Amino acid sequence: MAVAVSGGSAIRKMFEQGIELKKKYGENNVFDFSLGNPDLAPPAAVKAALLKIANDADKPFAVGYMPNAGYPATREALAALVSKEQQVQTPAANIIATVGAAGGLNVLFHAILSAGDEVVVPSPYFVEYGFYVGNHGGVLKPVPTNRRDFSLDLEAIDGAIGPKTRAVLVNTPNNPTGQIYPAEDLAALGRTLERRSAEFGRTIYLVSDEPYRQLNYTGEPIPPIFPAYAHSVVVGSFSKTLSLAGERIGYLAANPAIDGVETLMGGLILSNRTLGFVNAPAIGQKILQSAAEEGIDVEVYRRRRDALAAAFTNAGLEFFLPKGAFYFFVPSPVADETKFVEALLDERILAVGGSGFGLPGFLRFAFCVEDRVIAGATEGIARAVAAVRRTEAKA
Ligand SMILES: Cc1ncc(COP(=O)(O)O)c(C=O)c1O
Incomplete structure (x- = not known):
């Protein structure tokens, strides 16, 4: 094996x-207290969406093949959500429906990593990242946080970036720490990545894994990643926010400011198609058409x-x-x-x-x-x- x-x-x-x-x-x-399996019932909007899907299930193509990036109406609903959350107008063309955040991260790493490329991640981190990066020939490079509140250690991240770095991966709100990174730290990280990308003559992506975005106890919006850095990609999920963990529905959103974003999207859609997923689950996608902005x-x-x-x-x-x-x-x-x-x-x-x-x-x-x-x-x-x-x- x-x-x-x-x-x-x-x-x-x-x-x-x-x-x-x-x-x-x-x-x-x-x-x-060992598992992060959301135990709250999905919100009423999910049941309403499922009843509608059931009512339409006797029509041709009710659950037929679809474009690999997802149903156009789902991508539109996700684009509206991402535009609000990221505070950057993001077109549906920059969104792919994915098989959860896990599928989204695999699609992304498949598209952007070459053998030996490194992905820097602040530690502690969601341990599956090691597999998601390794699956595509990359090497995960954890950087100890060294801070009591687990905020980003920007100097340590800067120090860990080298000629092989292809991406820095952050997760906000964070599993396992519960920290949410402030806008100033994301902006400073963006400046570091601009400087280091120029130094090494290759794009270093900033990837923000955000499956917990709606689970926010601060009363303030969660600072977005897109305004902090042009070459940024967000991975989202409805596993926790709609309590839909088993349905495996999430998304990838690429910052419209990425140089050659159409080429990146082409690579991401091809990866989604060829990694075996082909497309994200149809039922989950249809739920999002009316419930993407709902939450537990x-x-x-x-x-x-x-x-x-x-x-x-x-x-x-x-x-x-x-x-x-x-x-x-x-x-x-x-x-x-x-x-x-x-x-x-x-x-x-x-x-x-x-x-x-x-x-x-x-x-x-x-x-x-x-x-x-x-x-x-x-x-x-x-x-x-x-x-x-x-x-x-x-x-
Ligand atoms: C930080 C983090 N990223 C990604 C995932 C995977 O989420 P999904 O269920 O959307 O694949 C999880 C699941 O627990 C997680 O905690």
């Missing part, structure tokens, strides 16, 4: 341990975030309060994160070690879980923290 099956298995391992624990102790006695009730996730923050404070942990997405990335109270993972497991609480995201010494807790899971885990978290601190003090 050509792929390494062991990579990125930390979340999977926790998932399997969770199944075992639930069998043994019962579903309600296990507190599983973010207040539910905010309430859970605040409840889990209170549980960590109660346990004596210091942490960064996520501004977006649905994860906490909490410093382990002892240097060896695996000891904290084990102590939590003794309390039937599941969270994933930071090593699974390229930054040991932390744990990721996903708060797309029912309120009762957070309430049920609160005392257990405090006991686990006290237990590892006691053991360390004795050693």
Whole structure:
């Protein structure tokens, strides 16, 4: 087999341990924060769209072949959404409907990477990126963030860029940290990329992976990437914002300011066609024609975030309060994160070690879980923290 099956298995391992624990102790006695699987029902607009699709399903070509980049009406709906979010008028010609953000990133890397090209990513990062880049001959180059709030370390990113760099990949709001990058940092990153592209005589793309864009607790709009840098591409998804993770529907949007953007779009559409996807799912695309700008009730996730923050404070942990997405990335109270993972497991609480995201010494807790899971885990978290601190003090 050509792929390494062991990579990125930390979340999977926790998932399997969770199944075992639930069998043994019962579903309600296990507190599983390991998976980012959105548990809220899709908004009413999704059901309404599906009913309409069902009503039309007896017509010819109801779910027939379509242009590889997607239904024109879907691309128009996405162009309207992207134009608002990115604050740059973006035509439908610059949009492709993709098989989730995962499919979008693969299409993009297939189109822009040559063998040995590097993609710089601030760490911690969504571990699947290593596969998405490696699938197309590229090399992922993580750059430690070195900041308590996980904001962009612009000097470190600058230092990591070299003659082989083809792209810098950011993810905002971020999995696993919950950070949202401010406009000043994106603008500064854009200036760095302009300078470095000129120095090396090759375009370095700025790729923004934004599947959590609507999960924003700041009350302010999420700063857009397009005004920050001409050679930028956004990858989006409806897995989280419409709770449609299994349908695999997302998009790629290319900044109209990219030099030769038509050629890039041609390459992206060819990649989408030839990688095996051919086009994004028809039903998902049709849902977006009326529901692209809808979303789940973010207040539910905010309430859970605040409840889990209170549980960590109660346990004596210091942490960064996520501004977006649905994860906490909490410093382990002892240097060896695996000891904290084990102590939590003794309390039937599941969270994933930071090593699974390229930054040991932390744990990721996903708060797309029912309120009762957070309430049920609160005392257990405090006991686990006290237990590892006691053991360390004795050693
Ligand atoms: C940061 C990040 N990027 C991409 C994805 C993939 O999203 P999709 O379900 O749209 O493929 C995820 C999924 O969890 C994610 O967390």
